[in-house]
Amino acid sequence: MTTVYLNGQYVPKEQAMIPVEDRGFIFGDGIYEVVRVINGRIHAWDGHAARMANGLETLRISMAGAESATLKAVCEKLVADNGLAAGEATVYLQVSRGAAPRTHHFPPAGTPTTVYAAASAFKPNFAMRDNGAKGITLADIRWARCDLKTVNLLGPVLARQAAQEAGAYEALMHRDGMFTEGAATNAFFVVKGVLRTHPLTNHILPGITRVDIVESIHELGLPFEERPVALAELPGVEEVFVCGTTTDVQPLVEIDGKPVGNGKPGPLTVKLKEALAKRLYGK
Numbered sequence: 001m002t003t004v005y006l007n008g009q010y011v012p013k014e015q016a017m018i019p020v021e022d023r024g025f026i027f028g029d030g031i032y033e034v035v036r037v038i039n040g041r042i043h044a045w046d047g048h049a050a051r052m053a054n055g056l057e058t059l060r061i062s063m064a065g066a067e068s069a070t071l072k073a074v075c076e077k078l079v080a081d082n083g084l085a086a087g088e089a090t091v092y093l094q095v096s097r098g099a100a101p102r103t104h105h106f107p108p109a110g111t112p113t114t115v116y117a118a119a120s121a122f123k124p125n126f127a128m129r130d131n132g133a134k135g136i137t138l139a140d141i142r143w144a145r146c147d148l149k150t151v152n153l154l155g156p157v158l159a160r161q162a163a164q165e166a167g168a169y170e171a172l173m174h175r176d177g178m179f180t181e182g183a184a185t186n187a188f189f190v191v192k193g194v195l196r197t198h199p200l201t202n203h204i205l206p207g208i209t210r211v212d213i214v215e216s217i218h219e220l221g222l223p224f225e226e227r228p229v230a231l232a233e234l235p236g237v238e239e240v241f242v243c244g245t246t247t248d249v250q251p252l253v254e255i256d257g258k259p260v261g262n263g264k265p266g267p268l269t270v271k272l273k274e275a276l277a278k279r280l281y282g283k
């Protein structure tokens with residue numbers, strides 16, 4: 001039986017109910033996080049908690065019941081109670097602006113938020129990480145606050161569906177001729193031997209794994225620029241990888257049906273894949 005957390009209670013998943021007027025359901029009016037748990041230890045909790053707090057504050061959703069220490073304890077209890085303390089797991093966390101009769105403007109002050117969390121077993125696809133995957137390019141149709149991890153995910157939903165229909169894993173999105181990020185990942189490129197990624201602006205999510213990668217790049221002394229790569233540069237791109245909490249470092253070896261470099265994961269990508277594995281697993 002799976003136990004989930006809803007508004008202060010631990011309940012069997014089948015009994016966790018939210019009102020139909022919840023603003024998460026009606027408007028996508030909420031913030032979420034996904035954390036990685038390895039042998040009961042949450043990776044990079046502080047980064048996830050800070051991003052969630054920033055999202056809630058920016059959207060003026062109450063932090064009550066969603067404080068870092070509270071949510072960390074919730075994650076740890078869900079992992080333990082669901083028999084996930086050994087091996088790999090993820091925890092999904094979501095805070096919505098709560099349930100109230102439908103108005104676009106905020107509900108009455110004091111409307112309680114809806115705080116939900118659930119843990120699941122997780123099995124990384126190591127073969128795909130080793131061999132590389134296919135990608136497609138796609139116009140980035142998302143809104144202008146992609147730095148917020150809101151539950152409103154129609155852009156990524158449509159982008160991942162397009163990727164899947166093309167037999168690919170990820171969609172690399174571009175805005176005004178520049179690559180922003182993957183549908184659910186941050187993207188790194190190697191151009192003329194230099195690693196490049198989009199800088200932290202309102203057009204990308206500040207990925208927690210991106211922090212691990214940037215720190216690893218500096219530790220390894222690799223050439224690096226936070227400068228967007230143009231779609232027009234793609235034919236000369238030597239390596240591409242995407243990264244995320246459940247994606248790790250995932251090389252893309254073919255984009256829009258054309259090989260990237262020699263069609264195999266490149267040397268800088270492999271180095272960073274190993275560096276991230278060390279951070280996650282300590283080896």
Ligand SMILES: Cc1ncc(COP(=O)(O)O)c(C=O)c1O
Nearest residue numbers: 184185186205207208209244245
């Ligand atoms: C749009 C987008 N960019 C990047 C990421 C990677 O972020 P993180 O490394 O925090 O998982 C995600 C993760 O879901 C995402 O949805």
